[in-house]
Amino acid sequence: MATLKVPPSVPSPAEDSEQLRKAFAGWGTNEALIIQILAHRNSAQRNLIRKTYADTYGEDLLKELDKELSSDFERIVLLWTLDHAERDAFLANEATKRFTASNWVLMEIACSRSSHDLFMVRQAYHARYKRSLEEDVAYHTTGDYRKLLVPLVTSFRYEGDEVNMTLAKSEAKILNEKMSGKAYNDEEVIRILSTRSKAQLNATLNHYNNQFGNAINKDLKTDPKDEFLALLRATIKCLTCPEKYFEKLLRLAINKLGTDEWALTRVVATRAEVDMQRIKDEYHRRNSVPLDRAIAGDTSGDYEKMLLALIGHGDA
Template identity: 75%
Template sequence: MSTLRVPQAVPSAAEDTEELRKAFAGWGTNEGLIISILGHRNAAQRKAIRHTYAETYGEDLLKALDKELTNDFERLVHLWTLDPAERDAFLANEATKRWTSSNQVLAEIASTRSSDQLHLARKAYHALYKRSLEEDVAHHTTGDFRKLLVPLVSSYRYEGDEVNLTLAKSEAKILHEKISDKAYNHEDLIRILTTRSKAQINATLNHYKNEYGTDIEEDLEADPKDEFLSLLWATIKGLTRPEIYFEKVLRLAISGHGTDEGALTRVIATRAEVDLKIIADEYHRRNSIPLDRAIVKDTSGDYEKLLLALTGHDDA
């Protein structure tokens, strides 16, 4: 469920392009005008604006925006203006270049996108970086992380609702055995998580809980300092309950000492047109404060205004 509010009568891409050009003209940039346009256009409309801007002014709109804007606001505008597949490719490339074992962005992209979305992200990655996402992930990761992430970003899962309950039962048993033995990197465990459809994994995990009395995530949270376990948890939650995964990312980004603007920016930019309404409801339920109020408490200026626009709360 999208939180993006697009006006009923949307100006043409040419009109929006002209207004954006005006926002860059003269002394200082009119950030409010940029927010009022880009913060209220869907992916197809933003793509048309970017195309028209390049044709009209001979410059990529992203380059123009990067020249005019700074800091967190600039990054949010940049990510938001990108085509969704390009955005995923950009974020994945960044994650490979700055790889650390606590970095869950690659698992996030691979597990929370549909098969077609992940396929488009891989195609965009080829076009942008002249390499495959798989080879970069393999190059920048090691050990168990590589063992999980390479097949995860390479997968093209069946997207339908058909499930095999006999298989769910047998694979729940495999998962329980491996987790009981602390064999978290076992090839069968990784194979199940990286190849089965989301519906099949849900059926397997439901059987796991019914048969063994606990959620698989509870069994995995035994050692919070184990970063590979954290990655497995993120993968499973991303595949089965993405709203719970993203709520946790937002909660950790907004609470505590200082804001993790990188995580906040990424989640709002990537989920505003997908399921941010569901994530925001989960956030409110879990934290007893609406997401937009938490954003107001933790951010400021144009960055805050665009975040609120993308959460559907310009007037917050």
């Protein structure tokens, strides 16, 4: 359900590298050419372009882009050009930093990637920062947040569709007992959320809904000001229906007083090759406005053009 538009015949990585080199040459940068190439190449093709560029010109393409571009446009191009595991490792590391700290970004990476992808992120993190993702998350979080996030970023879930209904019923009962007792940070709640496959969790939460007459996220809304409960609700949404989680993130980013470009950039860069079509459908359904129109109304210039190209808008 990706939205990336790759042309039927793609130039060779050598040709693309040469064109990018031209885009950087002389006075001013040819941003349109950068968008035309990078926004229309898939992950494997972008990796080849980076390698070819380094082999041909002895320069790191990312460093060149960093030199030539600025602000939000630079951020989206750099994030997009990174390999997906490197990108997530970079975002996770940024999320542990003092000024860009975000428990939400850590949760999002842990819950919306496949087990294999999350494993690759941990490897990329290790290679780049010479520390493990889990040690940084443990060091930079405290209390209930640490209790939830460390098991989430270290999990390696079963990815198949097999579901154990007996287990779903018994774990729905455990969850309901904990919700009734307001023991939201109980280790059983965290164990279930951080170890069960997504199919198993869906079965458990459906049973919870049918058996106890309420969706678990309703039962987690007892205190709207409690940030841990908000993160717990987002964790459940991100694990069970990521397109709804990302739609809400985009809606809040766009409707904010002054756009939250940080969130908008991250969602587009990380989901364009995954489930952006589902997110677009959900956005349209929920807001009665197509996502491309919402983005066009809220952003401008090369940044807008790059975002629209990545979500597969028309001739962008």
